[in-house]
Amino acid sequence: MCGIVGYLGKSDAVAVLLDGLKRLEYRGYDSAGVAIVDEVSGMQVVRSQGKISALEKRLEESPVRGTVGIAHTRWATHGRPSDENAHPHRSGPFVVAHNGIIENYADIKKQLEGEGYVFTSETDTEVIVKLADRELKSGMSHREAIVSALRQLRGSYAVVFLNQDEPGEILAARRESPLILAVGDGEFFLASDVPAILPYTRRVIYLEDGDLVTLRGDGFSIHDFDGSPCSRVEHYVDWNPVMAEKAGFKHFMLKEIHEQPHAIIDTFRTSVEFNSRQFVLSDLKLSAEEVRGLDRIFLVACGTSYHACLVGKYMVENLCRIPVEVDLASEFRYRNPLLNERSLMLVISQSGETADTKAALQEAAARGARCRAIVNVVGSSLARMAEGVIYTHAGPEIGVASTKAFTAQLTALYLFALYCAQSLGRLDRDLAGEHIQELVELPGKIEQAISSSEVITSWARRYMHAQDFLYLARGILYPVALEGALKLKEISYIHAEGYAAGEMKHGPIALIDENMPVVVLMRSGAIYEKMLSNVQEVRARGGQILALVEGGIDEKLGSSSSQLVLPKTSEWLAPILFTVPLQLLAYHVAVLRGTDVDQPRNLAKSVTVE
DSSP, X not given: OOEEEEEESSSOHHHHHHHHHHHTGGGOOSEEEEEEEETTTEEEEEEEESOHHHHHHHHHHSOOOOXXXXXXXXXXXXXXXSTTTSSOEEETTEEEEEEEEETTHHHHHHHHHHTTOOOOSXXXXXXXXXXXXXXXXXXXXXXXXXXXXXXXXXXXXXXXXXXXXXXXXXXXXXESSOOEEEEOSSOEEEESSGGGGTTTXXXXXXXXXXXXXXXXXXXXXXXXXXXXXXXXXXXXOOOOXXXXXXXXXXXXXXXXXXXXXXXXXXXXXXXXXXXXXXXXXXXXXXXXXXXXXXXXXXXXXXXXXXXXXXXXXXXXXXXXXXXXXXXXHHXXXXXXXXXXXXXXXXXXXXXXXXHHHHHHHHHHHHTTOEEEEEESSTTOHHHHHSSEEEEOOOOOOOSSSOSHHHHHHHHHHHHHHHHHHHHTTOOOHHHHHHHHHHHHXXXXXXXXXXXXXXXXXXXXHHHTTOSEEEEEEOGGGHHHHHHHHHHHXXXXXXXXXXXXXXXGGGTGGGGOSTTOEEEEEEOSSTTHHHHHHHHHHHHHTTOEEEEEEESSOOXXXXXXXXXXXXXXXXXXXXXXXXXXXXXXXXXXXXXXHTOOSSSOTTOOSSOOOO
């Protein structure tokens, strides 16, 4: 959630740091700050509540200069948004910026206050820098003081330290919170996410839990807390800076909606052998023999990724006939789940850093389950924690409301289901060829859905002032109704609910009147007639019907309904296709209402705390 940037080099540190913070704005924040240190001016800290523009204004009023510094955007956890609670925090010669949550901060704060330390903020972060200051005063070296302070913390952190007594040095460490080291030409960067450093270098090292990094002008070193050197692999990031820009679109979210055809192609093309009609998931590291030994699969995630899991349950159970349980990651480890060595835990996270999902994976591993992950960020925590992974290859997703990451996750789940079905002998070459053909045709069908957005914009103009929306679907499209409602809530701030259409008579029907827009998802098949009956129930009560239908206009829906026609596709890929118009509906309603589409209030891109 919060964003960290560190820089040591020869350029103007303030310019580099502010640029990096702006590239991390998608993570969500309520305040920002920078700290610069040099031999002439010493330590200079400037902080401000609000957007980065407010920090820039302060820096114009009180300029700071230097080539070594750290910066931070804060999303409030402990303490309200304010100048005092903004990072970096200072005590003695140390300044620190921190992402994560210190669970035992209250006990540490009470202890330090008893020793005479005065706290100026409500944050948990301030205890870190004051602990380091206390340990320094006890006679430890600067490095020893920082390590000793970190050893006393319980919780998660990515921290970067400046030291006024060592102005040419930055120290950083991580535990259960993401932090990367990037290497440039005679300069070094630290950041909580890759986009912050893309204009400067593509050489990235993903730091591990317990790593302590020291940056100096002549190089860097990585050690554990005991001082033993750590060897870490350097990665070349093939994302370029343009990928993290809007590319002419008004918002990142709209750009990312349009990128979905390519994201889906990139996700499936490395997993499909077209000539042999085979599915190959080499990074998953799950053999056919292991698949045959499974008696249950757990799909676990949060938010939008949880909705992907619900779709995945339909795919896996129908194609593989293996029982699937779906859990919210935030609930999973608290319900004493029943897993064993014949269970497979598959977690899903765009960032690969979601705290609840990481905890769920750890719980499953402790109970002996096989653990795998679907993630978008190569080298992320979940990718390293899991025994194997499916990468979605969606590229950077900057908009807080997930779009292309979700449809790429659905694609990855489909590939997973097909791979398992193949391993179980339930998928012959001819049937596999049909699935592959459907995948190949899907990106073009999505392009058609995007290009027919005039109907969607007319819906948005007509219903932008609605107080409530209802989304109805059945079967494999039911989770898409949940996701459509979530998107509308996230970015337009309109109350919306997704419901299984058959449950409407058990409560929600009481809400329907002439002021209620009801979005219905209609695809051909065994339950189409039942959906028609549900639509008639809505019409009878004056509800405003907005229907997504396959193949052509359906006169049975009545002249009072408004219909958007989508191309026909397979049952398993219909959730992807039906998702796209719902994303566009949420987007256009939000734009018309004037909300902050890319950074909706109270939300963050990557939820790295519980």
